[in-house]
Amino acid sequence: MRETVTAKDVAKLAGVSQSSVSRVYFEGATVSEKTKKRVLDAAEELGYRPNVYARSLITNQSNIIGLVMKGVQNPFYAQVLKRFSSIFKQHGYSILFVYTNNDEIQQEDVETLLNYNVAGVVVTDATMLFSVGEEFKKNHIPLVFFNRKPNTGSFYSVCCNNIDGSRSIAHYLLSKGASELVLITGNVHTSTSIEREKGFCEVLDQQKVSYRKYNSDYTYEGGYQTAMTVLEEKRLPSAFFVANDIMAFGVIDALRKNDVRIPEDTKVVGFDNIAMASWPAYELTTWEQPIEEMIEETVNYLLEEIASYTGFVQDIEVDGKFMERKTT
Template sequence: MFNLYRWGRSVLQKNITAHDIANHLGISQSTVSRVFTPGASVSEKTRRRVLEAAELLGYRPNMLARSLITKKTNMIGLVMGDIDNPFYPEVLSKLSGELKKRQYNVLLLNAENDDVPSESLIQFLGYNIEGLVVTDVLLSSSIVSQFAELDIPIVLFNRYTTNAHCHTVCCDNMDGGRRIGEYLLRTGHRRLAFISGDPNTSTSQDREKGFRDALLNEGLHFMTESGGYTYEMAYEAANRLFLRADRPDAIFCANDIMAIGAIDAAKKLGVRVPEDVSIIGFDNIKPAAWAGYDLTTWTQPVDRMIEATIDLLLEKIEEPDRRSQADYQWIKGHLVERNTVMTRNKND
């Protein structure tokens, strides 16, 4: 009887090829290749046999060589900069998982201050990515400009720019800001404040505009401070608001990280949340639900946004003639009520 273990150990001394697997299993090399080709037709029984033999013998398909033949790398680039915000690592995890289900891999490129070093860009492009997702860019983005001349589809995730004709999938941030404003007015708040994110981002601008529209409908204005989308800056911004003679009775923070900073600033000063001031965030990151914060916030529909992003990107990859038509998809979120907002007497 053939000793598979002995044969496996002997061939481990050389590079195992699809031809070796085929000879061992008594099947054609093309059948082995189909097992490792995304979307190729092969029976489940054959797939299992090939994968078991490949694992035992240490076979690793040469994806670079395969891409030269098929003209497909099944590689999607992801440009991400704001990894300090828990919202984006969650996006990375879910996006990678969903693309893997569709037989695509993700190559991450970290961007700092909306810029990519030229040497990193050259290495990145050397992988011949088929499509690109950019998660956090400025309104006047240099990153998008760097990729604009590439002959690949680009989808901006939860951001848009003013200087590039790109495909976009966004949470409807303006609708979220407006509905948060309406909610705070409905719960009796009249001295309102907004802690903004980076002023050069579409997310912060749209959330503020929606908030402003809701208040203007009631003839009200609001105090503003910049929090830069960071805990530290929002902490200081909240301190300034709490020390005002006309201290706000509610603060809308443009993301949850800043809302958490505002809550901690309130605790430090002895300002009670929500008795003295209501605080509401945006994103619904996991720490927002922690007992120490229990933050009322606005949920971004991440799963639907990711599904729409992948569908749009793969459509542009598979139908290149449609790449010139920019698509914009705005997906609405919803309010999550916890314990940092309370209803007030409108005469307070």
């Protein structure tokens, strides 16, 4: 066991009670100036560090935000992690990073978040059982689904306008003369993939334009393999709408490997506008997710609910925008 200096040691040296030591360090507690000085002098002499655990036990709050993430290797989420960490730090919060290797948050992850008495939770690319979510509500811990929209309507969520975005992409491709199209989805149970498919197909159905749909998984390798499958069928579409950028890079690389020229022979549109989309290697036409605004909405909500819990929920949609580059 470590020999850390405790409040007990400080109390002993200062000749005061342990609760006096606590009162010096926690806001709102009254203590005489004389006692305060004795405690601070003793603390300095011993190198005492009032610890967040003691503080948490007394105030019943922590300065930890739980961030649940699966796809940290997708540059979109790496950027999201960086921005959340940076902004929460400015507000005095630390990040408990919970990596989940399942699409659904596991019970052990929830236990971790509850055990650390997190002040709030951001869930990015993961889903959660209804019963699991209830545990956070019961403990008055605000939770935001970021870039995911739960069906239940029982949690705050922040997304971009996926349906409008994919409708715009469909209209754009039709305006470019696209006739037969291919849609490559992300993981089929995710709200982003469902919405991007919905908006895109709705427009094509209305305009009676034929398309084929292939389910993939939001990874580069998935995009590459799916494009290879499309190519094996010997029916090259006039354009591909790929549900995120990283898959679109896989599609582009597979097409190039097969000497399909972009945008002459076929076109490719992604979704996200990650930094790589503007790299000369890809110059991908895509839909920009407004990450900064999405993060701002998330942080503001959490800070307000942490200050005064209301349990208020809403599905927030922030407008993204079309980015035309050289793949169309």
